[in-house]
């Protein structure tokens with residue numbers, strides 16, 4: 179354990195779901211071992227876990243847990259009573275509402291919170307009259323969802339984990355599932371590769387996934403579109419299209435083929451920074467086999483052209499007929515354990531539960547019949563847009579379980595703007611970077627102290643069960659959201675004081691994706707959406723006969739390349755970011771783990787030897803990484819694993835906080851930030867080189 183006294187637990191061996199990634203492995207506490215073990219849950223059928231899962235209970239007894247409500251007195255956060263904390267939130271939010279109207283409030287839900295918590299928070303926002311509610315899915319796969327909803331009618335994995343081993347080939351674009359989604363990779367993908375399936379890895383960096391790859395396309399960050407368009411051109415030119423599928427399920431083929439005639443494979447490969455022969459071989463490896471499953475990750479989605487990137491991938495899948503069958507599909511690998519569910523239940527500014535547009539009169543009327551009030555018809559602001567409005571249009575924010583000071587782009591700007599709010603309420607388990615800016619802090623429950631449901635990356639809704647009580651005066655998240663809702667809406671929301679099961683039951687009445695699901699039916703298995711009436715477990719592979727919106731055909735659409743926002747000067751490198759096996763997202767939990775290590779290689783700046791030599795950087799040097807937005811220091815790891823001209827840092831640590839360097843450019847459709855392409859200068863730290871001081875923060 180990580181410190182503190184071990185508290186009484188309600189049921190040490192309660193079967194719950196891992197709080198980290200979207201794979202959704204079953205975990206329970208093993209008192210003898212003092213850590214988590216797996217149980218035979220729907221995804222980790224053999225009870226297997228990755229190192230993060232084993233460390234999941236480290237949070238429970240951690241001595242840095244927030245255990246008392248805090249309020250700001252000048253520069254200090256001081257302990258207070260729950261009555262005082264709730265009272266301040268109620269009076270200050272009411273004042274903002276009276277003076278500025280409901281759109282002056284912003285609600286940050288979390289894909290690390292349960293479906294029930296996210297549902298109640300979005301309902302609160304809408305009861306107050308604003309659609310300014312979003313969750314951190316905005317930052318990882320909003321662009322993927324936008325493209326897939328547009329083309330396929332549904333923005334989710336089209337395969338299930340259990341049919342993946344039937345693939346003859348895997349195309350992994352901008353993802354590193356061996357480290358980011360380890361159990362899916364080790365239990366479903368790697369065994370198929372060992373049995374002969376081909377793996378094509380598109381990533382600017384060699385990593386743990388590349389070790390299994392037959393083809394590695396080390397694409398230049400930001401240039402996936404020319405690469406994927408050229409692959410489409412090869413597929414068409416070499417007669418590798420699935421004629422039957424294209425004839426039956428696709429429209430716009432002739433126009434698309436004409437447009438593809440203008441795609442020069444050699445020039446596109448050069449633009450993408452890969453060898454033409456490698457690109458051609460990868461296109462054949464994907465399109466020639468009967469079944470190929472594509473995975474798409476944040477290397478694709480986190481660009482100002484993230485939505486267009488995914489559109490380009492969907493063109494390739496449609497041409498090759500690699501959708502709608504076991505072992506053939508397109509699969510966004512979702513980040514946190516409930517990133518799929520947070521969107522499903524409506525914690526998004528433009529859609530209601532079940533992805534019905536807030537602008538849809540009929541949808542609002544149907545929700546109003548259940549809620550007793552009609553949600554506003556104007557879409558709200560997204561997460562990053564809200565931070566841009568802090569202190570201006572947005573005067574108060576309620577942040578539940580997110581660490582936005584670390585995870586939003588251009589972190590120095592966000593830090594300043596957080597302090598411009600009239601009221602910042604942060605609900606969390608640890609004193610995160612965001613808590614440091616709060617006016618009121620609610621000590622909340624960890625994942626291991628709550629009941630509820632989460633929806634994993636392949637659409638399976640599973641149940642979490644508590645193994646412990648929250649420490650000290652900390653309270654469960656659902657109770658906290660409900661108390662705030664009851665006070666601000668005079669009991670209209672939260673006044674029924676229903677528990678998680680009652681909230682879930684209400685949610686199923688306004689969310690057709692979840693209609694008919696229930697706690698009893700889920701039990702220790704799962705229910706997967708779509709969940710047709712009378713079904714026991716839901717629909718597996720999507721789009722077998724029709725697309726998600728009922729359409730018979732999906733359209734092929736030309737996708738033009740988009741230049742990244744940052745121009746890269748002669749002396750600059752492109753900084754890209756990603757995860758490592760033992761840490762997760764802002765690292766608020768994993769960096770405090772007593773089990774997980776922080777290896778020097780995990781927070782180092784990876785540099786190609788040529789780029790290091792140009793800058794006089796040697797392995798282990800302390801280096802400054804900077805641009806006009808900010809500056810961090812890191813230790814250099816000189817490695818040919820990262821392509822020349824590109825540098826890599828993880829985003830898991832408060833230091834180096836990589837988001838001091840990332841920019842404000844957003845994808846125009848999904849409003850996802852361009853985390854994966856920032857121009858930076860890298861130099862040896864003067865303090866390292868001369869023993870002198872290198873100066874302060876930029």
Ligand code: SF4
Nearest residue numbers: 196199203228231361
């Ligand atoms: Fe948890 Fe994901 Fe690891 Fe499974 S693969 S144990 S869900 S972090």
